[in-house]
Amino acid sequence: MVGGGQLARMTHEAGIPLGIRFKLLSDTPQDSAAQVVSEVVVGDYRDLDTLRAFARGCDVITFDHEHVPTEHLRALEADGVPVRPGPDALVHAQDKGVMRAKLGEIGVPCPRHRIVSGPEDVVAFAAEGVPEGTEGDGFPVVLKTVRGGYDGKGVWVVRSAVEAAVPFRAGVPVLAEEKVDFVRELAANVVRSPHGQAVAYPVVESQQVDGVCDTVIAPAPGIPDALALRAEELALRIAKELGVVGHLAVELFETRDGRILVNELAMRPHNSGHWTQDGAITSQFANHVRAVLDLPLGDPRPRATWTVMVNVLGDDYPDMYSAYLHCMARDPQLKIHMYGKDVKPGRKVGHVNTYGDDLDDVLERARHAAGYLRGTITE
């Protein structure tokens, strides 16, 4: 696996019972996954020679993040190394311009969007969104760098031509999107193997704070069966049309009028699937491993009525140890997942999962534990 973050850490954990020998390409020996994996190569994933040396002896290469240059992936494939997901699929999770073009082509509903080349272009894009016969300039508009963004980075909500100038300063391509009037965000997680077997997890509700995933509720409360089915089918269709191998997370907007629009794609285990570790028969990590190795997939169904995941972000309190003890003592059913990272403000350092029959109780327990670990709740 390329990338030593928490996704690699948890993928290794899930691979142990499957008897999988896991090799890691990590930026540093201290990275989250490097702390727990036996075979670690420290090196730069942007360097093709490093990638080639790492790939030697691997049966398959997969990823903790989307940042490996597409051309390097093609070079590895040309060397005969199975790369899963392959570069032709992964590019849709790397480049939002390519993703929007492809989803449009296969008829998947997306927010209105266009590649823009400067603030005037953004003003024109905004104006086109003003319904006929109404006033206004069409702002706010969402601007995104087409490559390299994550967790709210590389995303701007701009309200004027002046604000629209900011994203262009880096000189990278920018995608403009309408700001969708959504009632909530959903995520449809599916896993697909090379020979085309696919499974769909229940559609979840994903709550963001400052552009970063905070809480995930599985399944999405009150979601009509037809809408859930539509979202699952959409994700399965995207996985198939794009040739995804492994885990695919489709982040969705649920609009006020009951439609779903695709927001983002991720082709790796995803924060919106962390609940599956304790809430599903087979976790997203185990199914990602099974898919990339072309093993039969495991049952994605839930084990509990409700499962809630809340991220633990770092705050101003670097030592979580006493909070960690408190949370375990307060709730012996709490499932804690720590990433072995130093605490820094805003950094994802872990998450907690809770499950049960009473959603209010399950939510309270997860939120209390995450808040206590973060230091924002002290009693």
Added chain:
Amino acid sequence: MVGGGQLARMTHEAGIPLGIRFKLLSDTPQDSAAQVVSEVVVGDYRDLDTLRAFARGCDVITFDHEHVPTEHLRALEADGVPVRPGPDALVHAQDKGVMRAKLGEIGVPCPRHRIVSGPEDVVAFAAEGVPEGTEGDGFPVVLKTVRGGYDGKGVWVVRSAVEAAVPFRAGVPVLAEEKVDFVRELAANVVRSPHGQAVAYPVVESQQVDGVCDTVIAPAPGIPDALALRAEELALRIAKELGVVGHLAVELFETRDGRILVNELAMRPHNSGHWTQDGAITSQFANHVRAVLDLPLGDPRPRATWTVMVNVLGDDYPDMYSAYLHCMARDPQLKIHMYGKDVKPGRKVGHVNTYGDDLDDVLERARHAAGYLRGTITE
């Protein structure tokens, strides 16, 4: 953790979400746990200097097996290294003579037993077991080496003075025990932390084949509540009286007349607790880690009506890969746990867990998968 077997492998797996950095002392770099752990020291646990060097920088030392010499553990403790379970507790799992003496002292029901020094002694011991007014020589009798036995090794069922000579050939102390007329074997698994918090898992039924654990059913089918409670209380009392820290497995005989007698003790995660990985809220491995680090313990209650564990033993078919694919395809709910070991006849190379509401179905699925992996079932 001292010892690189599957128990260390699964303990590391359980420690990852807790954020635990795991260091391993392994006989070889290929051992089951050494394949998946970041920090591995290869060395001989019988060598005190090796143990001392390994212990440097560890917050606590624990064990995958009971074979570290008691005097070395005392030396480590004298160096100021927390050893959990400590030597005063662990000796009861290392030395069956010490264990029987202690259990007798605290009033725990055991099979009739005595340290014997030769075949004549065994004949006398056997004769004492013949009920007054009945005929017979009192054989069969069970003979055990007091140290070093496991999985049926170091245990003999002897039927005559001639057979009774065999165990004495090695020149090590031998314990004679009555052969208990049991209806089944049970196991009571408990975990205790240094400050005395303790949890009890449901009492399970353990089925042995040729002295090796084959199937575990959780909870023990049809067990009367009073008997289950008695077994749990017994295990908790033993843990407390012996000062156990970590996981304690108490293997029990259920007699025809409804009594329970202690067969063996193990102070580490135990084969009779492997079902907890998929069948309990907190696994035995996670609770062992929590206990030895003096973290609050997790909830030991079951997550399913029935959970069944069946061991996968090696047979004459060294390549399990196609069977592994078959089992995952046949039963997407199957939980496979492979140890990364080469297949050798009779060697434990993995286990499977299944769970559900229908015991017959759960048993059939686990037995089919284990038999198919072993190669003894081919359709």
